[in-house]
Amino acid sequence: MSDQPILEIQELTKTFGGILALNRVSFQVNEGEILGIIGPNGSGKTTIVNCITGFIKATSGKVFFRGKNITGKAAHKIADMGVTRTFQIMRPYYSLPAYKNLIIPLFSPRAKRTGGWRGGGKLGDRNTVGIDILEEIGFERDSYVPYKMASTLPTGYLKRLELARCLALKPDIILCDEVFSGLSMSEIASMVPLIERLQMEGITLIMIEHRLRELFRVANRIMVLNFGEKLVEGSSDEVMANEKVKEAYFGSEDVEEVMSYA
Amino acid sequence: MENRRKERIDRGIKVRTDGLYSLMGWQELSYLTLPRLLLIVGLLALPLIMPGMYWPRVITIVCIYALLALSFDFLAHFVGLVSLGGAFFIGTGGYISAILNTSFGMHPMLAVPIATVSGAIICTVLLLPCLPLRGVYFAIVTLMYPLVLARIIEALDILGGTDGILGIDSFPNAWVEQYFVIIVLLLFLFGARRLVNQDIGLVFRAVKDNDQAVRASGMNVNTYKAAAVFIASAMGCFGGACLVHIYMWGGISLFALDFSILPIAATVIGGGGTLVGPVLGCLILVPISELLREFGTLRIVFYSLILVGFVVFRSEGLMVYGERKYHQFERWVKV
Amino acid sequence: MDILIYGTINSIMLALMALGFALVYGTSRIPNFAHGAIYVLCGFVTWVFVRSLELNYFLSIVLSLIVTGLLGALIYRFVLIRVRGMEISEIIASYAIGLAILETLRWGGFKGTTYTLPVFIEGSVMIGDIPVDYQRILVVVLGVAVVTFLWLFTHYTRIGLALRGMAQDERAALMLGIDSDTMALVAMAFGSMLAGFAAIVLLPLGNIVVEKGYNVLIQAIAVCIVGGLGSWMGAVLAAFIIGFAQILTTVYLGAHYQMVVAFLAIILTLILRPSGLFGRQKELEERV
Numbered sequence: 104m105s106d107q108p109i110l111e112i113q114e115l116t117k118t119f120g121g122i123l124a125l126n127r128v129s130f131q132v133n134e135g136e137i138l139g140i141i142g143p144n145g146s147g148k149t150t151i152v153n154c155i156t157g158f159i160k161a162t163s164g165k166v167f168f169r170g171k172n173i174t175g176k177a178a179h180k181i182a183d184m185g186v187t188r189t190f191q192i193m194r195p196y197y198s199l200p201a202y203k204n205l206i207i208p209l210f211s212p213r214a215k216r217t218g219g220w221r222g223g224g225k226l227g228d229r230n231t232v233g234i235d236i237l238e239e240i241g242f243e244r245d246s247y248v249p250y251k252m253a254s255t256l257p258t259g260y261l262k263r264l265e266l267a268r269c270l271a272l273k274p275d276i277i278l279c280d281e282v283f284s285g286l287s288m289s290e291i292a293s294m295v296p297l298i299e300r301l302q303m304e305g306i307t308l309i310m311i312e313h314r315l316r317e318l319f320r321v322a323n324r325i326m327v328l329n330f331g332e333k334l335v336e337g338s339s340d341e342v343m344a345n346e347k348v349k350e351a352y353f354g355s356e357d358v359e360e361v362m363s364y365a
Numbered sequence: 366m367e368n369r370r371k372e373r374i375d376r377g378i379k380v381r382t383d384g385l386y387s388l389m390g391w392q393e394l395s396y397l398t399l400p401r402l403l404l405i406v407g408l409l410a411l412p413l414i415m416p417g418m419y420w421p422r423v424i425t426i427v428c429i430y431a432l433l434a435l436s437f438d439f440l441a442h443f444v445g446l447v448s449l450g451g452a453f454f455i456g457t458g459g460y461i462s463a464i465l466n467t468s469f470g471m472h473p474m475l476a477v478p479i480a481t482v483s484g485a486i487i488c489t490v491l492l493l494p495c496l497p498l499r500g501v502y503f504a505i506v507t508l509m510y511p512l513v514l515a516r517i518i519e520a521l522d523i524l525g526g527t528d529g530i531l532g533i534d535s536f537p538n539a540w541v542e543q544y545f546v547i548i549v550l551l552l553f554l555f556g557a558r559r560l561v562n563q564d565i566g567l568v569f570r571a572v573k574d575n576d577q578a579v580r581a582s583g584m585n586v587n588t589y590k591a592a593a594v595f596i597a598s599a600m601g602c603f604g605g606a607c608l609v610h611i612y613m614w615g616g617i618s619l620f621a622l623d624f625s626i627l628p629i630a631a632t633v634i635g636g637g638g639t640l641v642g643p644v645l646g647c648l649i650l651v652p653i654s655e656l657l658r659e660f661g662t663l664r665i666v667f668y669s670l671i672l673v674g675f676v677v678f679r680s681e682g683l684m685v686y687g688e689r690k691y692h693q694f695e696r697w698v699k700v
Numbered sequence: 701m702d703i704l705i706y707g708t709i710n711s712i713m714l715a716l717m718a719l720g721f722a723l724v725y726g727t728s729r730i731p732n733f734a735h736g737a738i739y740v741l742c743g744f745v746t747w748v749f750v751r752s753l754e755l756n757y758f759l760s761i762v763l764s765l766i767v768t769g770l771l772g773a774l775i776y777r778f779v780l781i782r783v784r785g786m787e788i789s790e791i792i793a794s795y796a797i798g799l800a801i802l803e804t805l806r807w808g809g810f811k812g813t814t815y816t817l818p819v820f821i822e823g824s825v826m827i828g829d830i831p832v833d834y835q836r837i838l839v840v841v842l843g844v845a846v847v848t849f850l851w852l853f854t855h856y857t858r859i860g861l862a863l864r865g866m867a868q869d870e871r872a873a874l875m876l877g878i879d880s881d882t883m884a885l886v887a888m889a890f891g892s893m894l895a896g897f898a899a900i901v902l903l904p905l906g907n908i909v910v911e912k913g914y915n916v917l918i919q920a921i922a923v924c925i926v927g928g929l930g931s932w933m934g935a936v937l938a939a940f941i942i943g944f945a946q947i948l949t950t951v952y953l954g955a956h957y958q959m960v961v962a963f964l965a966i967i968l969t970l971i972l973r974p975s976g977l978f979g980r981q982k983e984l985e986e987r988v
Contacts, residue, residue: 156581182583194578196571206564207571208582229564272583447788449795494970501731501787502970505921508733508795512914513963520956626799629792665803669796676793677782 107170109134109307110155110186110276115164117150117331124150126331127164132276137298137308139322139339141315143351147331148311149191152278156188157181168276183213185275189265189282191311197254201242204253204264205233208271217273233271240267241297259290263297276307283314291317315343327351368700373693400691404641405551412543421543425611427651428546429455429604434628434635434643435554436597442638443561444593445573447504452511452624454601455608458484462606463530463615473534474541477606484602489595496590508625515620529616533609546607550644553600558640560596569593622665627654630668633675636682645684702830703947709836711943712843713902715936717916718923719846720894722935725924726867728884730780730790732772734798735895736917740910741801742768742896743903747815757818765896772892776885784884798917806910815908817900835904842901846894847936863887867930915959922962926969928979937977941965 108131117125125147132138140148153159155166157178166174173181182188196204209219209229218225219232220239226232237249240263248260256264262282269277282298283291291314298321302308312318319325319339327334327342329351335342342348382393408428412421433451440446462480465471471479491510495502518524525531536542560566568589571579576586609615627650628643635646650668657664675682717739724732742764749760775797783789824833854860865873866883874880898916906912923942927934942965949957969976 158577158580177585178580179583179585182581187583188581190578190581194575196567196575196578198570198574199567203567206567207579207584210564210568211583213583268578268582447792449792494967498970498974499787501791502974504788504791505731505925506966506970508791509918509921509963509966512918513959516956516959520959622799622803626796661807662803663807666800666807669800669803672796673779673793673800676789676796677779 108132109169110309111167112151112155113165113167115151115154115166116162117147117154117159118162124331125154125161125164128328128331128333130326130333130336132307132309134275134307135302135305136323137302137310137321139318139325140309140311140328141313141318141325141342142328142334145330146328146351148328149280150331151328152188152280152309152311155181156186156278182272183211185213185272186278187269187272187274187276188278189262189269189280191280191284193258193261193265195253195256195261195264197252199253200250201253201256201260201264202230202233202237202249205236205267205271206230208268209233211272213272220270220273236267236270237264240270241293258285259287259294262286262290262294266297266301270301274306276309277301279308279310279312281311281313283312283317295321369697370700371695372698373689373695375693379692401555404644408547408551409544412540412547421539422611423652423655425543425546425607426655427647428550429608430624430627430631430651431550431644431647432553432600432604433624434631434647435550435557435640436600437628438632438637438640438643439557439561439600440593440597441632443566443573444569444590445500446590446594447500448507448597449504449629450507450509450511450625451601451628452620452622453507453514454484454488454598455605455624456511456514456619457488457598458602458605459609459615459619460524460530460605461487461602463533463609464524466533466610467530473536473610477603477610480606481599481603484606485595485599488598488602489591492594492598493591496587496594511620511622511625515617518617525616527617529614529618530609531614533613533615535610535613542611546604549603554640554644557596561640623654626665626668626672627651630671630675632682633672633680634682636684636686636688639682639684639688642682642684646682703944703951705830705832707940707944707947709832709840710947711940712840714919714923714943714946715939716839716843716846716898716901717895718920718927718935718939719850719932720891720898721920722924722927722930722932723850723863723894724887724891726930726932727863727887728784728866728880729787729870729930730776730784730884730888731787731794731921732888732891733791733795733917734775734801735891735920736913736915737798737801738768738772738892739895739899739916740805740908740913741771742892743817743899743908744805744815746900746903747817747908750817761900764900765893768896769889769893773885773889775892776888780888781881781884784881798913802910802913805913816906817904817908839901839905846897850932859886863890918959919962922966924976926965926976928976931976931978934976934978938965 110132112131113129114127115125115129116127128147128151140151142148150159154161157173157176157180160175164174165172168184168186173184173186196207206229208214209226209232215226220236234244234249238244242248242260242263248256253261253264262285266277266279266282283294286294295317298308298310302321310318310322322339324336325339325342326336327348334347334351335345378393378396382389382397411424415421415424433455436454437448437451440448458480461484462476465476465480466473492503492506495506519527536545561570568579568584572586572589579586605619608619628647631646631650632643633646634649635644636642654664657667721732721735724730745764745767746760749755749763750757755763775794779793779797780790783793824831825837826832854864862873862878862883863886865876865878866880870880873883919942923935923938926942927936927938942962945965946958946961949961
């Protein structure tokens with residue numbers, strides 16, 4: 104494992120017309136860690152994911168993956184390198200059964216090269232590989248859950264399906280856009296061990312979250328965004344004690360202070 | 366007064382045959398194969414039972430239109446690209462085959478395959494600019510290509526100008542002429558049906574439904590769209606190449622609106638999304654259009670009105686209705 | 701010098717042809733592929749009024765504009781409103797209607813003699829040393845007048861402002877109580893009237909042929925794509941670019957390349973800058 108951070112973001116800026124969504128955000132992610140990105144609504148969290156993974160072109164700034172400049176590359180090329188993502192508004196293939204949802208990522212060049220999640224370099228029959236991945240990620244094989252249509256699955260399973268789609272590519276990084284949102288308490292309770300297991304397998308995770316309690320249990324480091332700017336970075340205790348973070352979430356009684364942030 | 370609603374349930378025999386895991390009795394086997402056999406045998410037998418010289422030729426024309434309709438359905442319902450200009454494929458394939466035959470002296474049975482492949486390559490390249498963009502642009506560009514190419518040929522007076530290319534050889538034998546097209550149509554039809562259920566077919570359907578997710582899985586959406594356009598234009602170019610050898614003449618009429626509109630109307634009538642429906646639609650529409658030939662371009666009005674009617678009222682189409690009846694039965698249940 | 705004059709005239713002609721399409725698309729996002737058909741139909745209706753029924757020319761113009769506007773409104777009310785929002789279906793439906801109109805005209809309307817509309821003013825004048833007939837000058841004047849009128853209309857009248865609001869942001873307009881369907885109806889009526897107006901002004905320069913319907917459609921779409929779908933100013937600018945390009949190719953290469961130029965303009969725009977000059981839709985950037 105090298106000392107170089109696996110992902111490095113430098114001065115990332117994005118404007119949508121007159122709106123400054125990201126304002127010179129810089130941070131690093133080390134290999135194998137879980138970085139949590141939090142912030143109030145509209146602080147630019149999903150925009151960061153989109154810029155890193157190539158779905159949106161950043162206005163300025165650079166993104167480095169393992170030292171290589173990936174700024175501005177096409178989304179599918181970035182995914183091909185191993186930087187994968189989930190979607191906040193879920194996008195499964197509704198008209199297909201769950202295991203067939205995985206056939207598409209298993210069809211990609213990267214899956215062919217790496218053999219999928221457990222392939223070890225060689226891709227077997229896509230249907231069986233798909234079902235194996237689903238079983239590992241928590242779909243109970245016995246109750247035929249993998250064979251159900253994606254449109255009939257509850258949210259918890261669909262979130263896992265999103266993660267499974269990333270796993271099919273044997274990723275180095277997964278950017279999880281609000282995987283804990285929309286889940287019931289019991290669903291989250293089973294999701295957290297899954298995240299921990301993914302980290303143990305060596306995947307680096309960057310998690311955008313609103314549900315702080317669960318995030319703090321898994322994340323090694325936290326970064327806070329507000330109005331497109333990085334406020335603070337550090338461990339969860341440091342971050343929650345920080346005055347600026349509290350103001351960003353709760354507001355401030357001092358009108359002048361707040362105005363200086365807006 | 367009790368409330369009732371209609372309930373649709375798959376037939377028992379369909380459930381048993383879904384997923385062929387065990388040997389089945391002749392009942393189940395015939396449930397699956399009978400419709401397909403009917404289609405194959407029917408198409409192959411048609412030239413034999415049709416009287417005279419005129420109607421067998423109509424069958425061949427039906428098959429050429431059916432290839433176009435098949436390509437439209439494939440592109441529109443399985444990849445998400447709406448092609449409003451089937452005439453583009455017909456014209457490209459037709460002109461290439463005509464040139465190969467007259468200027469290079471190639472035998473029709475050699476010129477047609479070469480025209481098919483090269484025509485498909487040319488069409489795909491010409492359509493590349495609009496593949497990364499929204500579907501609207503593909504529709505606009507495919508609509509315009511036949512109109513503009515016809516005008517270019519007419520204005521520059523190249524490739525025979527308004528007179529067209531004359532003196533093209535016909536197929537060696539009347540039977541070859543008919544069965545060549547029918548067999549290739551059946552191959553493309555069953556091939557396409559097989560394709561959409563294979564893994565790569567799933568990728569195509571994913572491109573249609575959800576291309577962001579496909580991109581996030583590391584696949585270049587445009588490559589797959591281009592592959593689909595290649596397959597569809599190969600079908601059309603083959604039809605066009607055969608057409609010039611049947612009529613022994615190739616001119617601007619290869620870019621006629623007929624070839625653009627009738628496949629769409631046939632797909633809509635026959636049932637979009639089934640790949641067989643468009644073929645059936647052509648079986649219905651083309652003979653009708655032959656009967657209407659004396660009314661001149663009024664038949665285009667006829668197709669257009671059918672098209673508007675179906676688009677506006679969003680009707681299902683024959684095959685969709687037929688498949689539903691075949692696979693499911695309905696009953697009223699108490700609520 | 702003559703390139704300048706003919707270029708300007710051609711550009712204004714293109715702008716006139718394209719304005720109706722641009723208005724409808726900009727306001728209601730409906731690509732009206734019956735645009736060319738409405739153009740020819742209005743010319744034909746005017747011809748019927750003037751030659752067959754022998755009405756006063758001015759009266760015929762007014763009547764046929766009203767008829768054309770009604771036709772546009774009817775097309776929206778009975779067909780397009782049902783497929784509103786599904787762009788591909790809108791294209792297919794409006795294209796099919798356009799085809800039905802054009803091919804019916806080809807079959808039943810034009811038989812035998814050439815159909816022409818009389819010019820408004822006979823004669824010509826010399827600008828520098830180039831003869832320019834009055835009708836063409838009138839085209840330029842009327843074209844500028846129409847663009848000015850549209851600008852004033854959409855900036856100072858209630859309906860015009862509503863149309864502009866719809867064009868800029870449909871949701872916001874809805875929240876202000878502007879009914880999307882009514883506005884689309886008005887836009888279609890206006891767009892059709894603009895197409896009809898273009899026909900009345902331009903057709904006297906030639907004769908009424910069904911082929912013009914397809915040509916007008918191609919050129920209107922070319923202008924709108926190059927200018928950016930949804931931008932009126934872009935359409936005017938694009939009309940000048942394509943108009944001058946067409947005249948230049950006519951001078952140096954020959955007269956039959958005009959359609960080719962229009963089409964090449966579309967392809968080049970799609971390759972280089974798909975959203976056109978001032979287009980507000982970023983085709984390659986989608987919100988995830």
